[in-house]
Amino acid sequence: MSMNHLRIITWMFCLIPALFLFAADAQFVGAPKCMMCHKSERRGNQWDKWSSGPHAKAFETLKSEQSKKIAADMGIADPTTAEKCLKCHVTGHGSAAKAETFSNSEGVTCEACHGPGSVYKSMKVMKALADGSQDAQAVSFMPGDAETCRSCHNPESPTYRPFDYDKKWALIDHSIPQ
Numbered sequence: 001m002s003m004n005h006l007r008i009i010t011w012m013f014c015l016i017p018a019l020f021l022f023a024a025d026a027q028f029v030g031a032p033k034c035m036m037c038h039k040s041e042r043r044g045n046q047w048d049k050w051s052s053g054p055h056a057k058a059f060e061t062l063k064s065e066q067s068k069k070i071a072a073d074m075g076i077a078d079p080t081t082a083e084k085c086l087k088c089h090v091t092g093h094g095s096a097a098k099a100e101t102f103s104n105s106e107g108v109t110c111e112a113c114h115g116p117g118s119v120y121k122s123m124k125v126m127k128a129l130a131d132g133s134q135d136a137q138a139v140s141f142m143p144g145d146a147e148t149c150r151s152c153h154n155p156e157s158p159t160y161r162p163f164d165y166d167k168k169w170a171l172i173d174h175s176i177p178q
Contacts, residue, residue: 034111044174120136
């Protein structure tokens with residue numbers, strides 16, 4: 001068995017259990033659904049932090065000449081359609097649980113770290129998550145952590161550079177102000 005096959009099998013064993021963490025009816029709804037509540041300064045303006053950052057442009061980078069060259073060197077004809085590329089450049093790639101509001105062109109969205117948002121996107125549920133009266137797993141909400149980041153920021157990436165979670169988090173920190 002080749003090293004590539006072992007990586008794929010390992011990746012699948014990590015991904016498949018994660019899928020069972022999501023509520024049965026949870027769907028990826030797309031970043032604009034998050035914007036409605038996460039755009040104000042009072043809430044930390046997470047929308048602007050995401051939309052002006054690299055994750056929002058993750059799918060678009062696959063269209064660049066540099067990405068096309070990297071893909072060609074890997075034997076990939078089109079990085080915008082290749083599983084190897086999309087699994088990290090598009091939220092929820094490979095999942096059938098996508099609402100009509102979801103678009104691959106959004107890149108790596110809130111739901112890549114926090115899980116499919118259809119069940120937790122309401123203000124009522126978000127408030128209950130914040131005050132601890134709602135079980136996060138029951139609504140498919142994930143806090144996002146270093147391991148979530150490393151599922152893509154790892155040596156499998158052809159452009160990988162050593163990943164320091166604390167330094168990278170400081171660049172994209174979108175915490176809600178206290």
